[in-house]
Amino acid sequence: MSATWAEIRARKNAREIEVPLTLDDDPALDELDRARRTLRAAEARSARNPSDEDAAAAVCAARAGVDAAIEAAREHVAVFTVRSIGRAAFEELRAKYGPTLDAGSGTAKPTSPDEDDEYTAQMLAACVASPDLTLDDAREFITAPEWSRGEVLQILEACFKVNAEHRRVDLGNS
Numbered sequence: 001m002s003a004t005w006a007e008i009r010a011r012k013n014a015r016e017i018e019v020p021l022t023l024d025d026d027p028a029l030d031e032l033d034r035a036r037r038t039l040r041a042a043e044a045r046s047a048r049n050p051s052d053e054d055a056a057a058a059v060c061a062a063r064a065g066v067d068a069a070i071e072a073a074r075e076h077v078a079v080f081t082v083r084s085i086g087r088a089a090f091e092e093l094r095a096k097y098g099p100t101l102d103a104g105s106g107t108a109k110p111t112s113p114d115e116d117d118e119y120t121a122q123m124l125a126a127c128v129a130s131p132d133l134t135l136d137d138a139r140e141f142i143t144a145p146e147w148s149r150g151e152v153l154q155i156l157e158a159c160f161k162v163n164a165e166h167r168r169v170d171l172g173n174s
Helices: 005-011 027-048 053-076 087-097 113-127 135-143 149-164
Strands: 016-022 077-083 128-130
Touching: 016 149, 027 053, 053 077, 077 149, 087 113, 087 149, 113 128, 113 135, 113 149
Parallel strands: none
Antiparallel strands: 016 077, 077 128
16 A cells, blocks of 8 residues: 555654653662563563463563552653754754864864854754753753763754654565
């Protein structure tokens, strides 16, 4: 069954990625890690002994433990939703604020930290759909001492991923 271009466009949604960032180092986060390790161990035991009812019950209990640990950890995590802004807007942002190429070497010219911060702020303000992030909020986020460079880069990487990469799905006919 083939679709028309209009039908495809009507069904196409902007890509989104959710990026969880830790707000604090609460023991609930460590408990989530332990619960996930317990689940992996129970699944491995069950895979080795598929007819073992105790192993199957342990997997069910471990899954319930992971679910409970996720609920307990939620209040210690902020989830940022990053959405594609479309190719034209993304390329415009990159051209206006991003690093430029050195004509001789073809490599990116070094930028000052202020230029990097403005590029990052513009990209975050454009791509972060939730929480609502204004340009001033984005500038504050990247300079605030409580947020690490790694956390800022994780959000920025998601901005690039939703705008510059595609997702390929094998439907068995390729």
